[in-house]
Amino acid sequence: MAERADDSPRWILQRTAKAALAGALCSAGARWAVNAWRRRLAGGGRVIILSYHRVTLDFRADAQQSLPSLLISAQTLKRQLEQLARERDLVSLGDACRLLRERAPRRAARDAVAITFDDGYQGCHDFGLPVLEALRVPATMFVPTGYLGTARRLPHDRLLASLRELRRRGLTPGQAGLAPPLQAALDRCAGPGPTTTMERLIAALPHDALEAVAAALEARLGMAEEELEPGTRIMGWPEARALEAAGVELGGHTVSHAVLANLPPARARAEIEGSFRDLAERLGHRPRHFAYPNGYHTPAVRRMVAEAGYEAAVTTEDVENRRGGDPLRLKRKVLWENSTLGAAGYSEALASCNLEGVFGTIGLQRPVSGERPDAPDAAEGRVAG
Ligand SMILES: [Zn+2]
Incomplete structure (x- = not known):
């Protein structure tokens, strides 16, 4: 990538x-x-x-x-x-x-x-x-x-879609408003753009945490993986x-x-x-x-x-x-x-x-x-x- x-x-x-x-x-x-x-x-x-x-x-x-x-x-x-x-x-x-x-x-x-x-x-x-x-x-x-x-859908596709949607709404990852442990993980991995943030999350998080961040972002944005x-x-x-x-x-x-x-x-x-x-x-x-x-x-x-x-x-x-x-x-x-x-x-x-x-x-x-x-x-x- x-x-x-x-x-x-x-x-x-x-x-x-x-x-x-x-x-x-x-x-x-x-x-x-x-x-x-x-x-x-x-x-x-x-x-x-x-x-x-x-x-x-x-x-x-x-x-x-x-x-x-x-x-x-x-x-x-x-x-x-x-x-x-x-x-x-x-x-x-x-x-x-x-x-x-x-x-x-x-x-x-x-x-x-x-x-x-x-x-x-x-x-x-x-x-x-x-x-x-x-x-x-x-x-x-x-x-x-x-x-x-x-x-x-695969984690990278889910994360990229929701991180791009977040940006489209004028929000940074720091403003995603997830529950504290997930928000902290997102904050640690936040990069200059959705792709970098997604790549850092995948490189750093265990699979369950990665899926939890993806699901939380989707819930926050009213998105569903099946609808990507x-x-x-x-x-x-x-x-x-x-x-x-x-x-x-x-x-x-x-x-x-x-x-x-x-x-x-x-x-x-x-x-x-x-x-x-x-x-x-x-x-x-x-x-x-x-x-x-x-x-x-x-x-x-x-x-x-x-x-x-x-x-x-x-x-x-x-x-x-x-x-x-x-x-x-x-x-x-x-x-x-x-x-x-x-x-x-x-x-x-x-x-x-x-x-x-x-x-x-x-x-x-x-x-x-x-x-x-x-x-x-x-x-x-x-x-x-
Ligand atoms: Zn692969």
């Missing part, structure tokens, strides 16, 4: 400058130099795992109501995947894991890219699946099982099964979309094991892969994911996957609509530079680690498990 989309002159200028820089770097051959360097880092052909969230038909309209950095239009998704497929092998996440286990890759191997989607938005089924099918691209979708087939914009709906199990039938694998993303590093160990274990059980029962086979909500993981959480039966887990750390690395800490690059948006629309140069990690290599982007310390009673959790 590093970049914001808006139409301010400053943002358009930044976007134009970045696209121009990307074009200059790519035409100057920086892209090839960076790729060669990254291939050395990776120990051969690179294995890149991409992360998307919600697929929409109308990015500009939906970005007004939701977090823009979670959105990609079906049209841009198609262009990104077409561009990727021209130069790289698009593989399943299972094949990406297998490639990373191989110690001695062929030096000449093409880079491999695996596509993943987080959160199970209905739009991934309605608008994303047709793109994947048309281009025959394998993919994995990580779903929070407790939301499938319900009208409930339809695009924030999570798919049902029939759609999930349709995805699997079409070759899209489903993976775990907890039951409640809970940030595991913020939970007591027993609760974290229940979220991880519950997601495994739900998927196995509903789909008729064991799920293989897991994604940490908000990208946060701890040593105890990673152990629990393996003990639950998952073979591998993905983070949102945008660094190079190395062969022989920890399969419970797979690195991913998050892409969205504007990852490839230049001043004049879709920019292949910008897409290339983002994919090659040119901006990170020259220090324009810093990866954020999802590693968090274990909760204090983690040892107890291990014994209990």
